[in-house]
Amino acid sequence: MHNTHDPRVLPLREGVKPSCIVLPGTGAGSCLDFLAQRLSGVSRQGWLDRIERGEVVDELGRCIEVATPLLHGLRVYYYREVVTEPEVPFEARVLFQDAHILVADKPHFLPVTPGGSYLQNTLLIRLKNQLGLPDLSPVHRIDRDTAGLVLFAIRRQDRGAYQALFRQRTVHKAYEAIAPWNPAVAFPREHASRMQESENFIRMQEVDGVPNSFTHMELLEHNERWGRYALSPVSGKRHQLRVHMASLGLGLKGDGLYPVVDDAAEGDFSRPLMLLAKTLEFQDPITGQQHKFSTQQSLGALPSD
Numbered sequence: 001m002h003n004t005h006d007p008r009v010l011p012l013r014e015g016v017k018p019s020c021i022v023l024p025g026t027g028a029g030s031c032l033d034f035l036a037q038r039l040s041g042v043s044r045q046g047w048l049d050r051i052e053r054g055e056v057v058d059e060l061g062r063c064i065e066v067a068t069p070l071l072h073g074l075r076v077y078y079y080r081e082v083v084t085e086p087e088v089p090f091e092a093r094v095l096f097q098d099a100h101i102l103v104a105d106k107p108h109f110l111p112v113t114p115g116g117s118y119l120q121n122t123l124l125i126r127l128k129n130q131l132g133l134p135d136l137s138p139v140h141r142i143d144r145d146t147a148g149l150v151l152f153a154i155r156r157q158d159r160g161a162y163q164a165l166f167r168q169r170t171v172h173k174a175y176e177a178i179a180p181w182n183p184a185v186a187f188p189r190e191h192a193s194r195m196q197e198s199e200n201f202i203r204m205q206e207v208d209g210v211p212n213s214f215t216h217m218e219l220l221e222h223n224e225r226w227g228r229y230a231l232s233p234v235s236g237k238r239h240q241l242r243v244h245m246a247s248l249g250l251g252l253k254g255d256g257l258y259p260v261v262d263d264a265a266e267g268d269f270s271r272p273l274m275l276l277a278k279t280l281e282f283q284d285p286i287t288g289q290q291h292k293f294s295t296q297q298s299l300g301a302l303p304s305d
Contacts, residue, residue, distance in 0.1 A: 009061040010077050015128035016119060018077040023070060031056075031068045031076065042081075055079050080114065086266050088121040094131075095149075095293055100286050101162065102127070102136065102152040103293045108272040111144040123150060140166050143239065145256070148175070148277025148295045161285040166236060172281040174232050175241055176220075178274035178299050179250040181227035187219035191244045195237045203257055204239045206247055213237040215244045226253070226302045241275060253303065274299050 010018040023034060032051065036044040048066065050056050056064040059075040090107035097103075104123060106112065111122045119125065128136050139151045139162040153159040165171045192211035195204050214234035221228045227250075231241050239258070245251060246258035253274040256263030264271050276299050281292040 007059050007061075007075075009057050009059060010055070010079065012128075012134050013079055014120065015125040015134075016080065016114065019080045020075050020077050022075050023072060025073045027070055027072075029070055030066070031064050031070055032066055034070055035076070035078075050078060080119065082117050082119045085117055085119055085121055088118075089269075092123055092126065093296065094127070095296070096291075097131075097154075098287075100154055100158050100284070101139075102131075102133070102154055103280065104150050104152065105295050105297060106142065106147055106150050106277075107297070108145060108147045109269055112138055112141050112150055118144075124152075127152070139163055140171075140236065142277050143242075143273075143275075145254075145273035146175075146275045146277060147272070147297050148275075149280045149293055150277070151280060158286060165282050165285060169234060170282060172232070172279070173277065174230060174279040174281075176276045176278045176299055177229045177231055177241065177245065178226055178253045178302065179229060179245050180253075181219070181222035181225060182249060185248050185250065187217060187229075189217050191215045191217055191248070193244065193247065195240065195243060200261070203261070204237065204243050206243060213240050213244070215241060217244070221302065223302050223304070225305070228299070228302060242273075 021039065023031065032047055035047050047056070051064055051066060054063050056076060056078045058064065058071055059077070064076060088110045090110055092107060092110065093105040095103045095105050104127060106123050111118045113124050114122050124136065124138060128134060133154055135154065135156045137153050137159050139153050139159070142148060142150060151162065153162050192214050193206040194209040194211050195213045196207055198205040212235065216232040216234070218230040219227050220230055229245070233240055242252055242255055242258045246255070251259045254271045255273055276295060276297060279292065279294050283290050
């Protein structure tokens with residue numbers, strides 16, 4: 001869970017902040033019982049081991065003991081661990097850094113933040129450790145499968161100002177994609193639809209209703225089979241560009257989720273998603289400087305097959 005309270009009762013560990021869970025306001029039993037039941041991804045023995053190491057504390061800094069009763073309504077902090085973390089043999093590049101922001105050029109396959117089986121092999125934690133920036137935080141996200149630009153706030157007190165740019169849609173984002181070419185689908189076009197989570201929680205879907213996702217689309221070039229597209233999202237729904245293109249029958253090359261689930265096995269880097277976060281443009285809310293950042297990566301030439 002995202003730690004918003006953050007009383008700093010546990011220090012950073014290898015760039016990773018402690019995770020937080022709020023204990024229920026009612027109920028009986030011990031904190032250990034609750035943790036083992038609620039966060040069952042960790043075994044009861046695993047929670048016992050963490051408690052014995054003094055790595056589970058409440059928001060007042062008191063160590064949780066095996067017999068500690070349920071502390072109604074208090075926050076409990078602990079370190080997230082992964083047993084076996086996949087290697088990601090690709091490195092990001094820092095394109096810009098000042099006192100307030102950092103812009104990174106992320107490779108395919110590298111997650112932005114910890115999640116699932118990824119912890120140290122994430123863009124955020126690598127940058128924290130490499131640059132000694134304990135409060136670094138992404139202002140927006142791109143998918144693990146997507147390459148390109150990610151904006152970070154360096155200081156906690158600046159984070160809200162940069163996040164507001166995305167909420168207010170004053171950041172211009174441009175992506176490039178390679179997908180099938182179909183002469184029957186006209187470009188340029190504006191795509192608007194209502195998106196929501198599907199029954200398969202990792203996928204999004206378009207449904208009937210008032211649109212909540214908007215993308216401007218252009219065709220840059222094509223051959224007999226493939227096209228290169230410029231995609232400019234106005235909204236920022238999860239997987240928005242992938243869903244919008246797939247809905248036109250133009251699922252992105254290398255996409256293991258849309259239009260059907262066909263994901264590569266862990267450790268198979270042979271089929272990158274052909275989606276690149278190419279430019280970010282905005283006026284800095286703190287310095288007033290007009291920024292335009294461009295990726296140094298490329299999707300390469302259009303496939304011939």
